[in-house]
Amino acid sequence: MNVTNNLQQRLKYHFDRLTQPFLQPFIKSFHMSGAYFCPICSNNIRSFHPYGDPPRENALCPVCKSLERHRLDWAFIQKRTTLFDGSTKRMLHIAPEASFTRLFRKVANLDYLSADLEDPRAMIKMDITNIDFADNTFSIIYCSHVLEHVQEDIKAMSEFYRVLKRGGWALLQVPITAEKTFEDPSITDPAERKIYFGQSDHVRRYGPDYINRLQSVGFSAEDLKAGDFLSEAECDKMGFNIDRRVFFCRKP
Ligand SMILES: [Zn+2]
Known part of the structure; x- marks a missing residue:
């Protein structure tokens, strides 16, 4: 996809986000009642829309703009975590997605905190490589598609481990786009980063060996596939691949 098409797609995405609150009842009635x-x-x-660069079929929810990764993570959280068990928990949500913020805020007995380095919509400003909270503070950490932007990613993982309570869990999602993790700090030009890392603001490509980094800071980490906790029919219905990964981390 060329730069113009990419820009058009991004502009459409943001236009839709701004107009969606007013148009959503009409969008819903048009798209609903599908498979x-x-x-x-x-x-x-009826169907998910194409999205991405290059466009992926069946990616974007026309009603709430969720992508495959959001739907998979939420399905995992519902099926395989303690989020809804009613016990009192403190949660840290990094680079908060608005749709998730709305869902997390509805969870009973959840003390919710969102944080970001730059986004003013987050509740607090935070550098994840230097988290200003005491050890063992949070019961849950959710951080999706952030670490591929962070030069010192292992330092950030180490900080997540430090502030997570014993027995707590973290969902630390990254795109897996290589057979083996590849990084080169000397590549700083956005155009070169796009070529080597797939996006102008990414600093590496992760491979399945990403899990070794999580384990190296102390996490008991699992590399799960959607098919490990959902049927193929459920994955198809929610519009993501059965092989899509979830990196689920616990602090022993
Ligand atoms: Zn949706």
Whole structure:
């Protein structure tokens, strides 16, 4: 996809986000009653839309704008974590996605905190390589598609481990786009980063060996696939691949 198409797609995405609150009832009635299901907005829809560079089929929810990774993570959280068990928990959400913020805020007995280095919509400003909280503070950490932007990613993982309570869990998601993790700090030009790392603001490509980095800071980490906790029919219905990964970390 060329730069113009990419820009058009991004502009459309942001235009849709701004107009969505007013248009959503009409969008919903048009798209609903289909064969697909979005667990983020809980709507049955006719189809997911193409999205990405290059565009991926069946990616974007036309109602809430969720992508495959959001739907998979939410399905995992619902099926395999303690989020909804009613016990009192403190949660840290990095680079908060608005749709997730709305869902997390509805969870009973959850003391929710969102943080970001730059985004003013987050509740606090935070550098994840130097977290200003005491050891063993949070019961849950959710951080998705952030570490591929961070030069000192292992330092950030180490900080997540430090502030997580014993027995707590973290979902630390990254895109897996290589057979083996590849990074080169000397590549700083955005155009070169796009060529080598797939996006102008990424600093590496992760491979499945990403899990070794998580384990190296102390996490008991699992590399799960969607098919480990969902049927193929469920994955199809929610519009993501059965092989899509979840990196689930616990602090022993
Ligand atoms: Zn949706």
